[in-house]
């Protein structure tokens with residue numbers, strides 16, 4: 001992975017990247033590079049680690065070098081939103097941007113909301129327990145509430161959960177919990193990093209109803225520890241790579257005007273080419 005300052009104007013083709021910190025674990029470069037190859041578009045999709053105080057300089061530099069746009073990951077979705085003209089209710093209402101297109105203005109969209117909903121779009125709305133209150137949790141909360149789910153929210157830092165619940169109460173039924181086990185959930189969404197590591201996932205499966213499904217937004221090739229546990233426990237599971245593909249496909253379609261080759265993108269990150 002090279003440094004963003006090493007990008008130059010001399011490089012040709014459609015130039016794209018994901019920025020964040022940390023970013024080395026992102027599967028986006030693998031997935032989007034496979035998509036560009038499949039589409040026959042000459043170009044590149046890189047990953048750049050950025051320090052918080054460099055964010056504006058990094059975006060200016062990439063725009064000056066001729067990048068078409070960037071994806072934005074942890075922890076910059078809200079700071080980047082503040083630097084962009086926002087397009088779409090998802091970006092405006094969440095104040096989080098995961099996709100930027102450079103031009104005369106920097107335009108920011110949020111494709112995480114649609115990406116999150118895609119794998120559960122046919123599920124009847126019910127009660128969701130959402131763990132976390134960061135950028136991914138905001139996208140998930142907005143998506144769930146605006147599609148009729150009621151949301152109980154728990155976060156390590158309780159004040160952030162309370163603040164998010166207050167801000168989003170205009171979209172539907174949302175409450176912050178003191179302990180996650182107060183909830184009776186049809187769907188548990190984990191929006192914290194690596195929830196299976198060091199027992200970070202705060203809910204015991206035994207406290208959930210048998211039919212409750214687990215949706216882990218964190219992802220890894222081969223699945224996360226949480227998704228593996230949940231499968232072993234006989235749970236219905238949604239893998240975070242499903243969301244990754246859809247948010248990435250929508251970003252690519254915006255940047256290129258072409259239909260994203262979803263089966264190729266899925267296969268590139270270890271998912272079956274067709275949705276199950």
Ligand code: NAP
Nearest residue numbers: 074132133134135136156157191192193217218240243244
């Ligand atoms: P973020 O804005 O930095 O928020 C992180 C959240 O995780 C906060 O709620 C934080 O709680 C919590 N957290 C962090 N470390 C924790 C720990 N040790 N124990 C308990 N809680 C902890 O990050 P984000 O953008 O929301 O991303 C969260 C996860 O979702 C990441 O793994 C990211 O890769 C994934 N994600 C996946 C997709 C996808 O397409 N599948 C899209 C977006 C994000 P505090 O408030 O207490 O700090």
